[in-house]
Amino acid sequence: MRYMTHARQTSSLSALAAAMLVSALAPSVAAAQDSVSGNGAEAEPEEAQIVVTGSRIATDATTSSAGPVQVLTAEQLKRTGEIDITQTLRELPALQGSDPANLDTAQGLALSGASTLNLRSLGSNRTLVLQDGRRHVPGIAGTATVDVGSIPQALIREVQVLTGGASGVYGADAVSGVVNYITRSGRDFDGLEYRVQTGISDEGDSEEIFASVAGGGSFQDGRGSAVFAVEYSKNAGILAGDRDFAAGPGYSIFGQSNDFLNEQLGLAPGTENAFIPDRRLPVSSSAGIIAIGGFPFDRLAFGPRVASNFLPGTSTVPTFPGTNIPILQIIDPQTGELRAYNPGISTSAFNASGGDGIFTGNAPGLTLIPEQTRVVAAGGVDYQITDTLTFFADAKLAYVETSNIDGIPFADDLFLAGDNPFLPTTIQDQLVETGRSFVGVALDNLASDTGRGTDIERTTIRASGGLRWEAPESNVNFEASYSWGRTEVNDTNRRTRLNDRYFTAFDAVALTQDNIDGTDPVFNFTSGSGTLKAVRNGQDIEITSGTAQIGDIVCRAEVTGLPSPSNAPFLVGGPPIYNDGVVINGTDVSGLTRPVTFQIGDGSCAPLNLLGDFASQGAALDFAFVDINQKTVIEQQQFLAVLAGDTEHLFELPAGPIGFAAGFEWRRDTSQFTRDSFESIEARVVENNAAPLFNSPLNGEGISVWELFGEIRVPILADMPFVHNLEVTAAGRYSDYNTIGSTETYSFGAIYAPTDWLSFRGTLSRAIRAPNIGELFAPQSIATIGVDADPCDDGNINNGSSNRPANCAQFVVPGFDSSQFLTAFSTGTTGGNPLLSEETSDSYTIGAIFQPRGILGGALDNLVVLVDYYDIEITDAVGSLSGAAIAAACVDLPSIQNQFCDAIERDPNRGGAIVGFTSGNINLQVLRARGIDFETRYSFDAPFGDGDYGRFTLSAAGTHFLERFTEGDPVIQQTIADEPDPLQQQLLIADQATVSNLLGVVGVPDWIVNFGINWEVDKWNIGWRTRWEDSTLQVSNAAATDVEIVGGEVVVSPNVGILDRSQLFTGDGFEHDITVSYDVSDKIQVYGGVNNLTDTEPFLGNLTRPVSPRGRFFFLGLSGSF
Incomplete structure (x- = not known):
């Protein structure tokens, strides 16, 4: 009996891939493999091996995949020096939207401690992650998103990235593609392997440690094998203040301009918008804004139209009528003295440039990269019960803990009575002078004041086992397996306000x-x-x-x-x-x-000085701020049975046997969320108590599905003039969910190679994604709408359909200024929707592979060029309408008698201002992504010297993005269609295009290309790789363009703001890395390198692109075996 492995191709294409294996420069192109093909020792290099090419059908290694597949090997991943390999995977253009665990905070995301993958930037919930072809338990509550950091690096053989819809082959969630982690069995080991690595930034921080040991081997003369691995990693966190480009308020998106702003900031007359530096939120301050008698006059300081009229040429606030007392004051944090509050230069109702307001960027004491510790232990065994029947099983335990320092939501319009003893004597005297009995306070506590932060512990357990039967004298095999996984997340929100x-x-x-x-x-x-x-x-x-x-x-x-x-x-x-x-x-x-949460008179209340140093008020902090503990338990079960093989022992077509695979899959997902006891009392007890509940719906069953699937590969012609190879493939899947009912998915593919050096390939597929637990059953939670987003505000009333002014007149008076009422935000609710239907993805790819042979005397025999065009459109994508979108739809439709007006609550006692709204998940979006993937590699012997000076490999791999479009809110589309004024209709169309088009904005550049050169000589391996990202806008297209009617025509023009026009763009982004390894012996290797060699800083508008905020980073490692 021969034990097969997930081996790489050994054709001429694989010779180049082998050269790249040691280069660690660019991903290899290979076939996406699956566990159906078996485990065992690698076959001899000259032997044609069996692999699985983006499907569950085992095929000859000389057959290419109809769809584009990229492979990163374990050696490539190791030499990048990244202990979270998601950081390396996100350098692949197709995965550039992925989220390593240490970049949660820098990307403005909630701390999760999970590493997630995101193909084509279409969302991690649309990327299916597999381990050895089988499902993996999710790591994020209410979703199907996998924490890939729980997969032990020591057992990874390679990571395969299959782009395009693959639901027909692998099931739901594969609407943008599949990432398959192939792991090693005991047959891939002959003893123990170890690896230790450490690293540090050139700032002397962000230290990292990684250590692993893995081993295995065969027993009973090869009938069985066993494998194990244990690994530990830890990275130190850094604060925003540790990086000069990260701390401070930075720049905001464009804001509305006016004559006052133009004069103050030196803008050209008539400038419509401005790129605001040192952006602040002036309605509150970390020093605490004090207003004598409350805030009846605060809009004199904050409102842009009022500011233009009352505060020309100054950033100071008016005085209280009949006195010299500023209406707004603060206790200066530097001097401790009371002084007038500086609101900055007002740029909109709730934005300012400079002043004493709240930082809108990163305060120096907040976490930029969170601290994280990870421990993973895994093992597996397989045993040949008979010559045809093999038992296999594997299990793992992964534990991750991470923590950060958070900011605290501000509280505005707080009232302090005049006899409050914490008020400074000067303030008390001012109350007497003005005849007032209280003061208003607007306060934004710094995290350093209270010790506010988040601690997360995530434990993942996964086990699977099954039987594999191989028919004697046949290429047919059957595999049945059961997988179970459980993720438990304990989340502690330190110092949460009650x-x-x-x-x-x-x-x-x-x-x-x-x-x-x-x-x-x-x-x-x-x-x-x-x-x-x-x-x-x-x-x-x-x-x-x-x-x-x-x-x-x-x-x-x-x-x-x-x-x-x-x-x-x-x-x-x-x-x-x-x-x-x-x-x-x-x-x-x-x-x-x-x-x-307490009783008046029980003696538990400790007095709190709002205007004092919170950090020194231990008793008050312990009373008013508590640790909130939340627990999430996610479970997944999967049963998978696959029959696969070919017809070689029955019949063959002239070009070879027909390959086939068919199977059955059953899966159940549940997600349980337990609130803290304080949160369970009622919503308004805990600050921002919006934590969703994902307690298993449908009588505890969660989401379950059973599926039937099949695939076929038909080789039509081969080894004929002008037809070296021609084959077609097809796959289909029928699924029956307990939530959305039945669905059907399919895919078709073809490969045509006129010669042995040129081939063409293409795929056409229909994929689906069923709504996850959170999207279906999340309860109503808090959402907000900025009051300056009110479509009936005087500054917005002419920015919608021609229906808007007349409809708004039924709610507000002419000249309505929404900033005069309430606070910076009004609250509403959003939540799940059990009536959601599935998302549908239609995609196709067309590509070519060029491998010249015999040209220029064989000088190009080691050249390979691959080009693939992809086109993905996802319809009925799940999303939630924002409060602003609902409010706009209400007044942009022909009549206010619509469901959107029913979802908006206005208060006539406040001039008709919005005071609430109701939203939720609906199938509303269309997502589109088009582009061209390309890769080229060329290896050759050193062209200098008389001796053996090794071998060079050059590589380039990248993506040219042609389109990334999100078409949301069908109501907007209907509003456009119903607009009677053709010119206004064109204006709305142009405006919607600037909102929907994501191409050319930070995160979606026109081009991303990875370049590399690798030199392997004797025991040395030296590599250089460069990642280039095309220049993009710092802000969205909507913020960077003006769409207006000028001279009876719709004009779309670029904004000119405070920054030079060139600074509105990021400029080209480069990251250079260098790696070196030396084989001390055939058992020991030393490696190291420098990532971000030139210490490139992130873009102004995004702290994770084109590099992480860590900066230049040095690493050194030792690996070996015995």
Whole structure:
């Protein structure tokens, strides 16, 4: 019996791939393999081997795949020096949208600690990840997204990337392609292998450690084999302040301009938009904005139209009428003195350039790259029970922990009573002078003030096993396997604000003589009063009737026995409140803070100084800020049975036997989410309590599906004049879901090679993606809409359809300024939709492979050129309409009698301002991606010297993106279609195109190309690789263009802003890496290198492109075996 392996091709094409195996420069092009072909020792190089070419059909190695497939080998991955191989995979143009675990924060994403793959930048939920051809348990709650960091590197043989729809072969979720991790069995080992690596940035931080040991071998004369691997990795985190390009507010997207802004920032007269430097959110400040008497005059400082009229040529705020007191003040964080608040130069209702407002970029103390530790242990065994029947099994355990430092959501329009003892004497004097009884405070706490952050622990367990039967005297085999996986994620949100405690704690009062001696009719601190938490001389203490002193600061609620004011105007920042008509101790407490996590009078409340250093207020922090613990459990089961083979022992066509595969698959996914006990009380208790619940729907069954599938490969002609090879392939799959019902997918492919040095290939496929648990069943959670996004605002009313002005007139008065009401945001809800249908992907590829033979005396025999065109369109893509889109649809349709107006809540007492909305997931988008993939490699002997100076390999691989388009909101399309004014219709079409077209924007460049050169000589291997990314806009096309009607024509023109026109673009991005390895012996290798050799910095508009924010990085490793 011969034990087969997932071997690479040994044809002339594979000779070049073998040269590339040691180059670590560009991905190899090979066939996507699958576990059906068997495991075992590699066959002899000259022998034609059996592989699986992007399907489950085993074929001769000289047959190419009809679809484009790229392969990265374990050796290539190792020599890049990246301990998270997702960082290397994202350098492949097709995977450039992927997310390594250490770049979550830098990309502005929520910390997950997971490494996820994203083909064609169409979303990680549309990329199917397999391990040895079988499903892998997801790592993200409510999704099918896999944490590929849980796959042990020590056992990876190669990673295969199959682009294009592949649902017919591999099932749902493969709408943009498949990434298949092929692992090694015990037959690939002969003892133990080890690897250790360390690295550090040239800033002396971001240290990394990686260590692994793996081993295996055969037993019982080759009837069985076993394998194991254990690996450990750790990377130190860095803060935004550790990189000068990352800390600080940076630049914003374009904002609306005006005469005042043009004058202040030196813009040309008539400039419509501006690229705003040092962007701030002026409605709040980390120093705390203090407003005498609240915020009745704040729009004088913030509103752009008001600012233009009242604050010409200055960045200061007006004074309180009849006084010299600024209406807005702060306690200067540098001097500790009270001074006027500087709102900066107003650029829109809630944006400013400079000033004391909130950073919109990265505060220096926030995490840029999170700290992470990863441990993986895995093992496997196979045993030949009989000559034809083999048992196999594998299992793994992966543990990841990661942490970061988060910012804290700001709270604005907080009210402090005039007798609050924490107020500076100067403020109290100002209250007397102005006849006011309270101040307003808008505060954005820094993470360093509270120790705010997130800790995540993820544990992944996966096990699979099965039987493989090989028919005697036949090329037919049958494999049946069962896989089970479980991911448990424990998420701790450190120092999360409890709103009922927070609002009670900062409403403080000082004890008086009457409180202490028992004469106060409301609160008498007598022997029976128990213990209170207090602040005395800036120190946290506990007081009793015997220790209390005049001036001790305590929570007012402890003295009055009544709740404190809620004074927050919107849901995200506000606490739970009492309903109308509630009376306590004879006092109407309607609208006041309703305690639900503590009881007034229980002595637990500790007073909080809003204007003080939070870090020094331990008792108040412990009371108002707690750790919130959440737990997610994801489980997946899969049963897979595949019969595969060919007709060689029955019959053959003139060109060879027909290959076939057929099978059955069953799968179930469940996702359980458990809230913290505080979150389970009610929504407004915990700040931004929007954590979704994914508790298994459908009576606990989750999502289940059973499927039937089949494939066929028919070789039609071969070895004929002008037809060296001609074959066609087909695949189909029938699926039956318990959620969306039945679906059908298919694919067709063809390969035509007129000669042995030129071949053409193509595929046509229909793929589907079933909605995941989160998209279907996530409950309603909080969403927001910026109030300046109101389509009826005077600045927006002419930016929609011709219906908008008349429809808005039914809600608001002419000249309506939405920034005059509420706060920066209004809240709404969004959530899942159990009525979602499947997404559908239609794609095709056309390509060619050129391998010259005998040209120029054979000088080009080691050249290979591959070119593939791809076209993917996904319809009914799941998405959620934003509040702004719903509001716009309401007034852009011919009548306001529509479902979108029903989803918008306006308050007539606030001028018709939006105060709420309802949204959710729907099948609304069309996603399109087109481009050309290309790869060329050429290897040759060193052309210098008389001796053996080794071999060189040159490579280039890249993608030319032709289109990346997201066509959303069908209502917008209908609005355009119904627009009666042809000119206005063209304006809407042009405007929609700038919003939908993602090509040429950061993240979607026109070109991405990887270049490489590798020199292998004696025991040395030296490689240089360069990744080039074409220049892109720093901002979206919508922000970078003006679409307007000029002289009776629709004109689309580029904006000219504060930056030079050249700076609106990123400029070409380059990353250069160098790697060197030396074989000390046939058992030991030393390797090392420098990534980002030239210390290139990320683009202005994206901290992960074209390089990570880590900077120049050095690494050194040792690997070997014994």
